[in-house]
Amino acid sequence: AVGDHHHYRSHHHQQHQQYSSTQSTAACSPSATAALRGNSSNHTAGSTEVEILEDKKGRRNGGVPVYYEKGRFLGKGGFAKVYEYTEQKTGQKVAIKAVQKASLTKQKAKAKLQSEIAIHRSLKHPRIVRYLSHFEDSNCVYIVMELCAHATLNE
Template sequence: MSIQSNVLGPFPSHTGSDPFGSLKHFEVLKTLGRGHFSVVYSARNRFNGVCVALKKVELSRMADAKAIEDCKREISLLQQLDHPNVIKYISHFVDENDLYIVLELASAGDLAKMIKHFTRTNKLMPEKTIWKFFSQICSGLEHMHSKRIMHRDIKPANIFVSGEGIVRLGDLGLGRFFGSKTTSAHSMVGTPYYMSPERIHEHDLGYDFRSDIWSLGCILYEMAALRSPFYGENLNLILLRQKIEALDYTPLPTNFYSSELRLLVSKCLVLDPEQRPDINEVNRIAQMMYTRFLTPANNTPTPTSSSSSSSRNDSASGNLTPVNNR
């Protein structure tokens, strides 16, 4: 069986009429990133001048069927999704035994790059900026969950930003489709710092969509603190697991960020997944808070926002006060 038929299975390559359906149709510009079996390039289409992200998957280096299934899964998931805050699938094809997935290009990099910028400049991210980005992340994830798709690897490096400031969730190679009768998954995948306790636990407890909510809490915290809540020097998986299961993270400063932001982090970072809000609730809060920062004149204090008026800063970043490691 050829690599193309083995890998693509029910997802046949596009025909020659597709302007994105062949490597010769692209001018490769530069390397954007690398994975275990993949390289992502920025490329320009020779027919229409459109710049895209071209993900090259080196099939010949894949020694097991599971890795190939991950390729098929990513294509399948991308084809199901259509939302401004999710990286758009354009096409795919096979060239010299390598699979190429053509994706929408987010030219401004990713959230990890933005967090590093604030760290280098010794500034905290303004809360208005946090809600602007976080509300878009939540919108994209709400769309995914509505399609019964769990991301499973939400982290700053997988949250991309366009030149217009639009945030898009990407890298769905670890995504998992849940049929209507499926309630949980059992595989250990993802990035440990953003893994929920039920996923990083040494026992196979299973997990569901609320595992993504834990990861959202980690992202929201990191945008405010400029580091993962459970980051530590020289942590192995056992020590990280203990840190996560003890909820051992330093609270966010009360003198710069609103009580609503801090409360949402604490709601997401709950050990019992049943006690976490679902994506609809998290997205509702995120949209409400971003709207509030857009219209400060209409801001009405709530019982939970006693510290908000003194902590908000719409026009500039505050000086960075490092969150100490514990």
């Protein structure tokens, strides 16, 4: 298949990804460096390191791997970029928001992201983008979300 292929394990599955690049300054993208691991249900509120996930091994639901292919760029904000990804096995399209850990050096920024994740996971409504999982690597924290069918909120 064509494109970037990624092997994740999410809160429904576990994330794990291997790459040839080892640069610690790699851009925030699941195609960047290292092994992606995480548990979407746990986070550390007061750690001194930039660590969002308490159990980086993320052993849940049998650890069935999920493979994604990177798609189009969807948008960016002050600290994050969002891309479309397609799960290889099911063809399900998702949006993955990538937040650089370099932007989380202050406790306030880290707490804000932890709060965003906790709030987003708790929201269940047909008009709110559905949270699916989150994970991290050495460079970024990733939030996996439902991909909206329309291009803009107005549509």
